[in-house]
Each structure stands twice: as structure tokens, then as C-alpha cells.
Amino acid sequence: MANVKTRLLKENIAKVLMQLSGITITGSLFLIVGTILYKGLPYLSWEMVSQLPQGGFYIGKEGGILNAILGSLYLGTVSTGLATLIGIPIAIYLNVYVKNGSFLARTSKLIFDVLFGIPSIVYGAIAFSVMIWMGIRASLLGGIITITLLTIPIVVRTIDELLKTIPIDLKHVTSSLGATKWEVAKILLRYIKPGIFTAILLAFGRAIGDVAGVLLTTGFSDNLPIYIDEPAATLPLAIFFQLSSPIPEVQGRAYASALVLTFIILFIVICTHYLASKQKKHKI
Amino acid sequence: MYSLSSIETKETQNIIFPTTQPHIQIKDLNVHIEGKHILKNINLSIPNNSITSIIGPSGCGKTTLLKTLNRLVDDTKGVDVTGSVLVNGEDIYGKHAEVTHIRKKMGLLSQKPFPLPMSIFDNVAYGPRIHGERDKKILKGIVETQLRNVGLWEEVKDRLDASATRLSIGQQQRLCLARGLAVKPEIILGDESTSALDPISTQTIENLLVELKKDYTIVLVTHILRQARRVSDYIIFVYNGEIVEFGKTEDVLLHPKNEITQQYVKGFIT
Numbered sequence: 001m002a003n004v005k006t007r008l009l010k011e012n013i014a015k016v017l018m019q020l021s022g023i024t025i026t027g028s029l030f031l032i033v034g035t036i037l038y039k040g041l042p043y044l045s046w047e048m049v050s051q052l053p054q055g056g057f058y059i060g061k062e063g064g065i066l067n068a069i070l071g072s073l074y075l076g077t078v079s080t081g082l083a084t085l086i087g088i089p090i091a092i093y094l095n096v097y098v099k100n101g102s103f104l105a106r107t108s109k110l111i112f113d114v115l116f117g118i119p120s121i122v123y124g125a126i127a128f129s130v131m132i133w134m135g136i137r138a139s140l141l142g143g144i145i146t147i148t149l150l151t152i153p154i155v156v157r158t159i160d161e162l163l164k165t166i167p168i169d170l171k172h173v174t175s176s177l178g179a180t181k182w183e184v185a186k187i188l189l190r191y192i193k194p195g196i197f198t199a200i201l202l203a204f205g206r207a208i209g210d211v212a213g214v215l216l217t218t219g220f221s222d223n224l225p226i227y228i229d230e231p232a233a234t235l236p237l238a239i240f241f242q243l244s245s246p247i248p249e250v251q252g253r254a255y256a257s258a259l260v261l262t263f264i265i266l267f268i269v270i271c272t273h274y275l276a277s278k279q280k281k282h283k284i
Numbered sequence: 285m286y287s288l289s290s291i292e293t294k295e296t297q298n299i300i301f302p303t304t305q306p307h308i309q310i311k312d313l314n315v316h317i318e319g320k321h322i323l324k325n326i327n328l329s330i331p332n333n334s335i336t337s338i339i340g341p342s343g344c345g346k347t348t349l350l351k352t353l354n355r356l357v358d359d360t361k362g363v364d365v366t367g368s369v370l371v372n373g374e375d376i377y378g379k380h381a382e383v384t385h386i387r388k389k390m391g392l393l394s395q396k397p398f399p400l401p402m403s404i405f406d407n408v409a410y411g412p413r414i415h416g417e418r419d420k421k422i423l424k425g426i427v428e429t430q431l432r433n434v435g436l437w438e439e440v441k442d443r444l445d446a447s448a449t450r451l452s453i454g455q456q457q458r459l460c461l462a463r464g465l466a467v468k469p470e471i472i473l474g475d476e477s478t479s480a481l482d483p484i485s486t487q488t489i490e491n492l493l494v495e496l497k498k499d500y501t502i503v504l505v506t507h508i509l510r511q512a513r514r515v516s517d518y519i520i521f522v523y524n525g526e527i528v529e530f531g532k533t534e535d536v537l538l539h540p541k542n543e544i545t546q547q548y549v550k551g552f553i554t
């Protein structure tokens with residue numbers, strides 16, 4: 001048996017390691033946010049967030065990135081919304097309707113694990129070839145479909161994990177009251193409601209920040225994303241294009257765009273936390 | 285309670301029980317879980333309007349036996365059930381058996397209380413609501429009646445809209461009982477329903493169950509012999525997946541016929 005001294009030593013080593021990684025993560029976060037703020041803030045202007053790119057925007061002249069802001073918001077919210085609408089029923093089906101441990105349950109979980117891990121460029125490439133085959137050009141719709149497919153596994157896996165944390169007795173007492181599977185499912189959803197916001201948040205973060213998935217399927221455009229069958233701009237791609245420019249002005253705008261993207265995500269995070277905290281009332 | 289003048293008698297495990305169409309009859313029940321033989325050749329008639337306790341050492345199959353009665357065992361991975369369980373003469377494992385309907389007849393009181401994630405009122409009203417009751421007045425009536433039934437009304441009548449999880453564990457368990465009673469079951473199943481409760485709450489629940497047996501058939505799993513003795517009319521002793529002894533409480537606890545039962549009752553097997 002290890003004596004108290006060595007056990008305490010282990011405890012302290014573990015503690016130091018945890019603190020170190022904590023500091024590293026927090027440090028990197030500050031470094032990233034700091035860099036974006038330092039490099040982007042001077043270029044962030046009302047003009048930039050309220051105007052479309054004017055002639056010469058990409059060589060440092062006037063205009064803004066409103067097209068990309070709206071494009072990303074559009075793409076992010078619609079895809080996340082669709083992924084949630086499709087993903088939650090899938091997770092519910094796998095946990096409530098499919099028999100525990102059955103072939104269908106096991107294979108579908110495996111498939112969603114794999115889909116979860118596939119890089120978005122693969123989704124983009126596959127969607128792109130399908131679109132070519134169907135004669136559809138790069139468009140907002142193509143992007144929405146691709147990003148929805150990309151985020152469904154995130155929703156399914158997160159909700160699935162949440163449903164697994166529910167004690168089986170809750171399911172049992174509910175069905176003992178004569179509840180149908182659908183009614184049981186509704187109780188389970190109510191139980192995990194705060195967690196669902198987290199799932200949506202994760203999906204949204206992935207959806208709005210993805211570059212590879214939209215590169216081939218959505219294209220880019222200087223116009224407002226009004227028509228679903230036309231190419232649309234997105235913030236990550238706008239950042240990418242501007243950052244590749246040799247002109248310092250444009251590079252600065254890339255950081256300003258990154259700042260805008262960060263603000264959007266921050267805003268969504270705050271909203272989700274607020275909504276989730278409102279749901280805790282009946283949590284067991 | 286059972287007049288010997290009952291027309292029909294049935295032999296179960298060598299004990300004669302008068303039967304006036306028992307609520308629950310188990311015939312040649314065998315349960316395998318992932319290939320393991322968990323319940324072996326169970327034949328049993330559970331007497332109506334009385335409390336029957338299932339006792340036995342840990343892992344002997346008490347919970348499994350209880351769960352086969354309302355088909356919650358269906359949820360277990362790799363389970364295989366053969367034989368039949370007749371509830372009011374209808375085989376719940378039969379081809380046309382409808383699980384939702386079967387379960388409604390049997391209230392379940394779990395080991396720990398599991399209030400639904402909603403208010404106290406909604407917990408009790410949940411069952412009647414899903415079964416189609418929409419009238420607010422009637423729902424209010426049901427909630428009050430059932431909360432009074434379990435002696436919770438005075439304690440919660442001013443905070444019916446509060447979350448059920450704010451109640452103490454003992455109150456939650458009584459709430460769960462009220463919630464179960466609100467769907468008008470015929471049978472109450474309890475799996476160590478007092479094991480998470482303090483002595484006072486335990487006593488409250490026990491008294492309630494004794495009170496309720498005039499209207500319900502009650503089956504309890506317990507590993508507390510004193511509790512089995514306090515509340516039950518009949519005892520089923522399960523050992524290693526088999527029913528070793530079944531009879532009147534005094535008979536099984538005070539004059540057990542079987543050697544293993546004797547040892548268990550004396551506390552040699554736990």
C-alpha cells in the first residue's frame with residue numbers, strides 16, 4: 001500500500017498538471033482574442049459592418065463585409081435549425097424506440113460517430129460532386145444542405161449522450177403511468193432541455209465557422225444573400241480571402257472580420273446560457 | 285379475507301390458495317438475460333387485495349420478477365421471456381397484448397423517487413392528462429384527492445406550482461405514489477420503495493400501503509425482513525431465480541418449510 005506521503009505527492013503532481021493545462025488553454029484563448037483585437041479593432045468601422053464590398057474593397061478601398069455577415073448568419077442559423085429539427089428526432093428514435101443494444105441501435109451509433117469525425121472538406125467535396133452531377137451550381141442552398149449534413153451528427157451525438165445520462169427509472173416510472181413512447185420521449189426531452197441548448201450551440205459554432213464545407217458548395221459573392229440559388233459570401237471565407245492579400249489594409253480587415261465572427265459567436269453563447277439558465281427550474 | 289367457501293382453489297407451490305380470479309397469475313415463466321437463466325419456472329398466483337412481499341438475497345432475481353409483471357423487463361438488453369403472466373386473465377406476453385394499456389393498470393413505486401421534471405400539480409395530473417382528461421376542475425379534484433390520499437395535501441397545497449424536486453425525498457416518494465394512484469391502477473408494484481427514505485417517511489409509506497390494499501393488489505420487493513413482516517400478508521422467497529417458498533407471512537417467516545428459507549430468515553444468507 002502506498003503511504004500517505006506518496007499519495008499526497010501524486011495528488012500534488014496531478015494538481016500542478018491540471019493547473020498547467022488550465023493556464024495554457026486560458027493563455028491561448030487570451031492570445032487569440034488579444035491578437036484579433038489588436039490587429040482587427042483599428043480596422044473595424046461602422047462602414048465595414050453595414051456596407052457591401054465596393055469596387056476596390058479587396059485592394060483596401062471603401063466598402064464592407066455585410067454580405068459575408070448576413071451570409072454566415074443565414075447559413076449558420078438555417079443549417080443549425082434544420083440540423084436540430086432532424087437530429088433530435090433521430091436521437092430520440094435511437095434511445096426510446098429502438099431496442100437497447102439491438103443491431104440497428106449499435107450500427108447507427110457507430111455511423112454517427114464516423115460522420116461526426118469526417119472532416120468538413122469531405123462533406124464539401126461529396127456535396128460538390130453531387131451538385132455537379134445534378135447540374136446545380138455553388139449556391140446558398142448547396143451550402144445550407146452541406147452544413148446541415150455536417151451538423152446533424154453533432155446534434156445527434158450530443159443529444160444521445162444527454163439521453164444516456166437520464167436514469168432508466170425516469171423512463172420506467174413514466175411508462176408505468178401508461179405513457180406511450182412518444183410521451184416518454186417528451187418527458188425525456190423536458191429533462192434534458194438545458195443540455196439541448198448546448199447541443200445547438202455546438203452545432204451553430206461548427207456551422208458558422210466552417211470554411212471547407214462552404215468553399216466548393218456555396219462559393220462567394222459580393223451581393224447580399226437574397227436568392228437561395230445564388231452563391232453567397234460567408235465570414236470564414238471572407239477572412240481567408242482577405243488574409244491572403246498582400247495589402248496590409250486588407251489583412252487588417254481580415255482580423256476585423258474575425259472579430260465580427262467572434263462577436264457573433266459570443267452573442268450566441270450568451271443567449272444560449274441565458275435560455276439554458278431559464279430552463280433549470282424543474283431539473284432533477 | 286378469503287372465505288374458504290370460495291368456489292375454486294388452486295395449488296401453487298403446494299400451498300392451497302382460494303382464488304377468485306387473481307389479478308396476477310404467472311405460468312411457467314422463464315427469463316434469460318444475455319443467455320443467463322435468471323428466473324426459473326415461476327408459477328404463482330398473487331392474492332388480490334393484499335400485500336405480497338418478494339424477499340431473497342441480493343441478485344436472486346426479485347427486481348427482474350417484479351419487472352416481468354409490467355413488462356419493464358422488455359427494456360433490458362438481451363432479455364428473453366417465455367411463459368405467461370396473466371393480468372385479469374389476459375396474457376400480457378400474448379401476441380395482441382398492448383404494453384401501454386397493461387402498464388396503466390400497474391402503478392410503479394421505484395426505489396428512489398423520480399418526480400417528473402414539472403410542478404407538483406402537473407406530476408399528479410400527468411397521468412390523467414395523457415389518458416385524455418382535459419377538464420381543469422376534474423384535474424384539480426384528482427390532484428387534491430390523491431395528495432390527500434398520501435397525506436401530502438396539507439404540506440404542499442400552497443405551492444402546487446413549485447417544482448416537484450424541491451420536496452424532501454420522503455415527500456417526493458409520497459408524491460410519486462399519488463401520481464401512480466391518479467391513473468387508477470389495480471395493482472401497485474414497489475421495488476425497495478422505502479430504501480432511500482428516513483424511518484418516519486418509511487413508516488408513512490408502509491401505513492399508506494397497508495391502507496391501500498383494500499383497493500389494490502400490492503407486490504413489494506424488499507430486503508428488510510422486518511418490513512416484510514410488518515406490512516405483508518404473503519411472502520415469496522426467491523433464491524437463485526427460483527421460488528423456494530411462498531405462503532402466509534407468519535408461515536414463511538416463523539415456520540419456514542425449506543432449509544434455505546430457514547437460513548435466510550435467520551440471517552445466515554444475505
Ligand SMILES: Nc1ncnc2c1ncn2[C@@H]1O[C@H](COP(=O)(O)OP(=O)(O)OP(=O)(O)O)[C@@H](O)[C@H]1O
Pocket residue numbers: 317318322340341342343344345346347348349360361507
Ligand atoms: N441488465 C442486465 N444484464 C445482465 N444481467 C442482469 C441484468 N439485470 C439483472 N441481471 C442479473 O439478473 C440477476 C437478478 O437481478 P435482479 O436485479 O433481479 O436481482 P435482485 O434480486 O433485485 O437483487 P438486489 O436485491 O440486489 O436488487 C442478477 O444475477 C443480475 O446480475
Ligand SMILES: [Mg+2]
Pocket residue numbers: 346347348475
Ligand atoms: Mg433489485
